[in-house]
Amino acid sequence: MKTGYLIDMDGVIYRENQLIPGVTDFIQALIAKGAPFLFLTNNSAPTPEDLAVRLRHLGITGLSSRHFYTSAMNTADFLSETDPGCTVFVIGEGGLLAALHERKIASDSIQPRYVVVGEGTTTMDRLTKAHECIEKGARLLATNPDNWCPVSSNKTRPGAGATAAFLEASSGRPAYYLGKPNGYMFHRARRKLADLTLGTPQQVVMIGDTMETDIRGAFEAGLQSYLVLSGSTKFEDIADYVYQPTRVLRSVAELTEEIITGTPADPLQDLVSNGNGFRFSKAGLRHQTDIFAFHKPRPRPAMTK
Numbered sequence: 159m160k161t162g163y164l165i166d167m168d169g170v171i172y173r174e175n176q177l178i179p180g181v182t183d184f185i186q187a188l189i190a191k192g193a194p195f196l197f198l199t200n201n202s203a204p205t206p207e208d209l210a211v212r213l214r215h216l217g218i219t220g221l222s223s224r225h226f227y228t229s230a231m232n233t234a235d236f237l238s239e240t241d242p243g244c245t246v247f248v249i250g251e252g253g254l255l256a257a258l259h260e261r262k263i264a265s266d267s268i269q270p271r272y273v274v275v276g277e278g279t280t281t282m283d284r285l286t287k288a289h290e291c292i293e294k295g296a297r298l299l300a301t302n303p304d305n306w307c308p309v310s311s312n313k314t315r316p317g318a319g320a321t322a323a324f325l326e327a328s329s330g331r332p333a334y335y336l337g338k339p340n341g342y343m344f345h346r347a348r349r350k351l352a353d354l355t356l357g358t359p360q361q362v363v364m365i366g367d368t369m370e371t372d373i374r375g376a377f378e379a380g381l382q383s384y385l386v387l388s389g390s391t392k393f394e395d396i397a398d399y400v401y402q403p404t405r406v407l408r409s410v411a412e413l414t415e416e417i418i419t420g421t422p423a424d425p426l427q428d429l430v431s432n433g434n435g436f437r438f439s440k441a442g443l444r445h446q447t448d449i450f451a452f453h454k455p456r457p458r459p460a461m462t463k
């Protein structure tokens with residue numbers, strides 16, 4: 159069966175500008191076997207070209223801009239499909255501006271049809287201008303719902319969801335959130351994956367580290383979802399969610415063999431579900447890691463709304 163992969167980046171490919179061990183072999187295996195894949199990120203700040211360069215600096219070669227689909231591109235696709243010729247006032251960075259420009263969506267700070275909020279820093283002047291645009295009738299759109307994003311293992315930064323929440327509060331108007339877990343993100347990503355491969359993969363798997371975006375979105379889009387524990391989710395937290403991943407893996411390194419051989423890995427090597435959440439299989443117990451330590455981390459609010 160031809161499987162296509164949608165792959166989240168932060169927490170799956172790298173963390174804190176460091177590649178997660180085994181990622182290079184995993185990506186080279188995908189390329190060597192001709193497996194269709196697309197990196198799917200809620201970060202609307204970089205362009206796909208920026209992301210390809212970033213991965214090249216981390217030692218991953220053979221990628222180009224066509225391998226990336228960001229929430230900024232999703233927002234531009236959404237506007238050009240649903241309201242071609244519309245105008246926007248943007249709070250965001252290069253990746254968002256470039257994606258909108260590519261879809262010929264014009265900037266307008268006088269009477270835009272939409273205020274579009276993405277990742278990145280802004281100023282009170284820009285927020286005030288956006289607030290005034292919404293008061294005059296502009297609709298509020300955010301590239302992604304993440305209230306905060308990881309910077310390192312013990313540091314976060316405010317995300318686009320937090321900026322949009324500011325404008326929701328000041329204007330009293332609710333925002334519409336694109337990016338994961340919005341089904342439109344998965345719908346367009348699947349279409350791009352099919353275009354890349356000149357055919358629709360029989361099965362599409364989402365690989366991600368965040369339950370609220372990667373796993374929820376994949377579940378709602380009817381896709382298989384593989385949760386990796388190399389990022390923001392701890393093993394003991396999985397059972398807190400009503401939706402569950404199809405598989406739980408320590409990292410993408412566990413998939414490399416399976417991609418090379420074409421046969422699913424020995425299921426005993428996976429973390430398996432017993433119907434009440436996931437537990438380590440027998441084989442997994444032989445490879446205990448710190449994720450098996452059942453201490454609850456300090457509670458933190460959900461990553462997204």
Ligand SMILES: [Mg+2]
Pocket residue numbers: 166167168169170366367368389
């Ligand atoms: Mg992630």
